[in-house]
Amino acid sequence: AQSVTQPDIHITVSEGASLELRCNYSYGATPYLFWYVQSPGQGLQLLLKYFSGDTLVQGIKGFEAEFKRSQSSFNLRKPSVHWSDAAEYFCAVGPLGSSSNTGKLIFGQGTTLQVKP
């Protein structure tokens, strides 16, 4: 079955420290991969996406993610975290483009990031 796993439910980092949020997926082929961020009580904002090509993807707000096919992973990274990065982060996957493509997304459970001053 298709699934997305974010192993870390909650992460705390100090401001200025580096960050890595893990995401592993189970899928029959290479999916489209996404990271979204959600502030409390708000909708989801797309941070970055991977469809094909270069496996290191740059996103907004200084985030990047690396697709590793051999590990079925798409981990999110940021070199230096800012207090405003405190939020919930969701990894998601979508099916490949085809006549049966529904555009549905499968989400991980989310990782809550807390930033210490």
Add this chain to the structure above:
Amino acid sequence: DGGITQSPKYLFRKEGQNVTLSCEQNLNHDAMYWYRQDPGQGLRLIYYSQIVNDFQKGDIAEGYSVSREKKESFPLTVTSAQKNPTAFYLCASSYRGGAEAFFGQGTRLTVV
């Protein structure tokens, strides 16, 4: 500005009542989606629609209904058959056949 508008932001209803959540988009997207979010469970797909007058059940459609009479609108009705309707509901849209979804700001439904 283009975007997805969900209304209302907060909604309170008595148990046993049906309630309809509004979702409107002016992005000219063909596909629209409804997700339910509960703490610690991520987002789960309720219903989705690829074109007008057509929609399909997602993973947790029981107790919910939708309509898609216009391209811009995809209202969700939470019926009295939904056992645990209190949740945060998110509407999204995308180009047909595309996977990148854009989200509204959500509606928090509380049933008392």
